Amino acid sequence: MIVTEIENCGSGKRKVYLDGQPAFVLYRGELSGCHIEKDQELPEAVYREIMDEILWKRIRMRCLYLLKSMDRTEYQLRTKLKQNFYPEELIDRVILWLENLHYLDDVRYAESYIRTHGESLSTLQLKQKLTQRGVPRDVIQEALENQEGPDEEELIRKWVKKKKTDPSDCTPAEKQKLYAFLMRKGFSSSGVRKVLQSGSEMQNEYS
CATH class of the missing domain: 1.10.10 (Arc Repressor Mutant, subunit A)
Structure with missing residues (x-):
């Protein structure tokens, strides 16, 4: 493996390219400690030390920090780690580690x-x-x-009530407009029709 490029990422970080491909990000001091220089070969032993010790510890701490404030999906966590330039190998590894600990579900x-x-x-x-x-x-x-999911008809009634429109006492045009609004909310056509047609039941909501 040849170090083909070392790119400044800001905040003392450097992105290291191996054989023309982005490989990992290290702090400037770590770069020096591992004796990584452009156009020089990176020994396999040093590469494994970076992956299995330096970055493995860092990616676990990063994940625990991200999950501390809010629960996340696997996709969301993977996206965040990729944005932080962690290697795919370590992302796969840490995802499995988190799932085994039930921190990610x-x-x-x-x-x-x-x-x-x-x-x-x-x-x-x-x-x-x-x-x-x-x-x-x-x-x-x-x-x-x-x-068991939401009670669709109950949700439809709540939205109708929010719109302050009584289906039993509105014009066909108003009812069509209400129907279109509820369909845009993702309710089924059968559920919407059932609620809008139950005029007497809806009247109780307004009494």
């Missing part, structure tokens, strides 16, 4: 998100939000089944 994350937001978001919206956070579809489905 996408099912738990999804279930917690559903519990927190299930009273204000439709099932479709929950799926979309969790997908954006990198939670796999099968994990989302499992979490929805474990949490």
